[in-house]
Amino acid sequence: MPTYTAPTRDTRFIVNEVIDLASYGNLPGFEMATPDVTDAVINEGGRFCAEVLAPINQSGDQEGCTRHPDGSVTTPKGFKEAFDQFRAAGWGTLSAPEEFGGQGMPHVLGMVMEEFISSANQAFGMYPGLTNGAVSALIAKGSQEQKEKYLHKMISNEWTGTMNLTEPHCGTDLGMIRTKAEPQGDGSYAITGTKIFISAGEHDMAENIIHLVLAKTPGAPDSTKGISLFVVPKFLVNDDGSLGERNGVMCGSIEHKMGIHANSTCVLNYDGAKGWLVGEENKGLAAMFIMMNAARLGVGIQGLSQAEAAYQNAVAYALDRRQGRALTGPADPNAQADPIFVHPDVRRMLMDAKAFTEGMRALCLWGALLVDLSHKAPTEEERAEADAMIGLLTPVIKGYGTDKGYDVATNMQQVFGGHGYIEEWGMSQFVRDARIAMIYEGTNGVQAMDLCGRKLAQGGGAAIQAFFKAVGDDIAAAKGDETLGPLAEALEKALGQHQASTMWFMQNAMQNPNHLGAGAHHYMHIMGIVTLGWMWLRMAKVAQAALANGTDDKAFYEAKLATARYYMDRFLPDAGALRRKLESGADSMMALGAEAFATAA
């Protein structure tokens, strides 16, 4: 069975040293996050995930969820009990607002937990994860009455939440939804329609489920400008907070998926279910994007989390499994063979994983800090800057992070050779679970268009220019240094590819928007590569300083410098190739019509 240990040392390095959370003590809530509190949260949270959630990950995959004839769904053995422990320990409340029973801690710490939870058990993590998305939308758009009715119990995880967007005929293009909301004259609406792919849509782990549902009111425009958001509880909630009658929303079936078997992915049938408008009529898309943006960061971290879990098991296997001899001569002459760890191609895959996961962790936690700053920074200008930066980075974290996370999980499975293909070893599950993250909350193609078609141009390109300046400043500061200089120079070249790609879009996309679409995916990857390179430069700088100051943990910081060098050697070169592809534009890509794709007999 696969194992998992929360990478708490590395997390503390990023939280305490790289993003230096303590230096933001002036922000609301951050004053509580002193280093000792932060360390305790990281260590205890990591232990909870490793001890409670990881042991039921494989059994949950094997057993899956079961729908009963009455429409109820049971989760796999141990899930309900684990969720009880999760709720009792208050892990879901960490960075939720104190006003509704949360602990009000920085989102950074919430993000730390999201990684650990998802590494330990991605399918489990989706139950509180979707709840967080629904909570965000209600906080931003709900009425005071709705907030008071739902938020306390959702934040405490007594109830869970869902996001109901997709219908059988539409996912990305939400303007086409058909679910209807008929006003009932009493302030409520009757919701009727079918929603599919509803994660955590029905289960036995909480006493109520609060569905947030996109639907159309009568006469609404036939586009994304005509969709409204509704809150539809599984059980109606009485004014005293007690549960009332069962609402008209039922699980019609659960999907048979490639992975995340322990999460109940439901078809939900709404049959005149009672719902209430959240925010303004026909403004559902904006509310949905609040849920989506939170969810996209959470999904981005799933790319990291599956890569991390797969990596830990691949390291253990590579050190244990013996086949062949090191190319430079026997490493362990007394044994019949050397551990496969000695083989450069195995090391390549492990180093790729190490460089990706540690860089991605830095990016995700810095991204979470930007979320905090976008709400809590002292000035409007700082809040707006942070908001623009995290807006720009969100599709990169989601799209690049999950593409690369899947690649890494696949490579970690490869380390196991034939054993990697056998379900008992657990490596297949990491790959199968990682696969969904490239698809849900907007496919990675949608992320790429969000980045290139929306975020790049916003504010006259202010965010991307700020990004270039920040990376460029760090490069300039490092260039003269003996240790950091070579890293900075390598990154500078990749940044040049990124800037040139941006310029190419500016010069060509107006004339033919397909040029943008044809290069968007490549652009997202270029930006992912540069951004992780930047994180590595920042980590290397901290490591260098620690070594100069005479740290006790020399090996840790030296490994950071070595991994930074590996990253620059082996990740950055792709930026140039991707730029060349991007600059080939849409001509050859769009040259052929549908008939050229038919299989001719």
Place this chain on the structure above:
Amino acid sequence: MPTYTAPTRDTRFIVNEVIDLASYGNLPGFEMATPDVTDAVINEGGRFCAEVLAPINQSGDQEGCTRHPDGSVTTPKGFKEAFDQFRAAGWGTLSAPEEFGGQGMPHVLGMVMEEFISSANQAFGMYPGLTNGAVSALIAKGSQEQKEKYLHKMISNEWTGTMNLTEPHCGTDLGMIRTKAEPQGDGSYAITGTKIFISAGEHDMAENIIHLVLAKTPGAPDSTKGISLFVVPKFLVNDDGSLGERNGVMCGSIEHKMGIHANSTCVLNYDGAKGWLVGEENKGLAAMFIMMNAARLGVGIQGLSQAEAAYQNAVAYALDRRQGRALTGPADPNAQADPIFVHPDVRRMLMDAKAFTEGMRALCLWGALLVDLSHKAPTEEERAEADAMIGLLTPVIKGYGTDKGYDVATNMQQVFGGHGYIEEWGMSQFVRDARIAMIYEGTNGVQAMDLCGRKLAQGGGAAIQAFFKAVGDDIAAAKGDETLGPLAEALEKALGQHQASTMWFMQNAMQNPNHLGAGAHHYMHIMGIVTLGWMWLRMAKVAQAALANGTDDKAFYEAKLATARYYMDRFLPDAGALRRKLESGADSMMALGAEAFATAA
């Protein structure tokens, strides 16, 4: 349910026009392969696979194989009947030698069928596929008596074959095998040991199974120089060809795998089973490599086959599914949305798939011709040249072909959005089935080392020099041409990266062999990219000539030219990035010791 149509038009293009099979009519067996016979085989073979094998692919995945308490295994519903039809139609005999009941046709046609079979039903194809591997070894190394005893019924598929290499503690490093072969004084040996991952190891589709088993005789050297090959029939075969007693080999269990569920992957327990030496004692490795080389080409084509099947379904979905509008304005203004085929990012994935599958098909079929030429070319020199070239290309076809085939299958699943993750649509199966091809018959890391550590250096680098010359000659011939010139110039740059990488290995690998190991995987991909580019240049040349000669099928040849352009735009740039990674060598890759990979708390 997914569908499959054999790409017979494209196959005929390659067989008749690109490799021009008819021009080899002077070779033994090729005289039968006139264009009308070839076309009939392609068309009828394709129809058989689409009509008989494809319909039981998904049901086979869902049902899997069942082992019964007595050790017998039943295959999924319909498999036995399909194999009966396969046998009756003689599809397994196509390119087998006439001496043993085969049809003696070119291996090219056998390879055509391997692609179609594997696209339609990879798990099914492994039953005759493994048989082919065992047949190759017996033809090359078996005694006349063994050949007569086994080959007729194996070639006719009355019996199937297996390859027994792996044991629980060793796969790649076969020097460590422990299975024992004790001579019994009557010319037979008693085989005792445990073999794992034995594809088609036990099943109900044939009346006998002929196992080829690696084992050690008493006192054999404790290395690959001490392994011998044995033939161990499930039922002993009497001198009159009738079946005798059940031999001491039993299926202990079947593996739970990520994919290819319909193939029974067995643990086989040998308990004093009667076996006979094949070839010389302690020379089992050479015999095994005969099986392996045939099998590796067959596995390489699985990368193509899953990509092709996934591609066909993704095209259909992209033309049917409507979401959003073309960036250049509504393509179908009367409908609520455009087919997702209009979106550049969807087209990118489809064009990647098209450029890969068509290029890979050309490479595999040309590779099969080289196999034919290595046996049948008129002069010793020509046979040796063909043998060296296919030896060089085999790890590229297997390693690059299956890495890229998996990528393409993953992208085709991506085209389906959320539906791609649901098992009913069948896209998950293509990905899960494609995954094994990167692992078995030598992981792709082993392929990369076979290429860089063995094949490059063989004959003083004669094969790679011949490859460079052949590609360079085709580039030189095309460079002045208005249509072909730009393709050739793009390919020339990538060839330059390939040559520079080769040179870098020559200059650095002697000093530190880890430099070779650290770049081997990248080198294999560079060579794959260049080789497919070369195939595209050759196809473009044929297409250009057909258009100049006034073909009736203009659209087909124009699509070839457009796809060739796309290939050069979007595949070749990676060669430069891979070269830069390769040239960074082993230093940063091997810098860290085991302790740096431990997860620290």
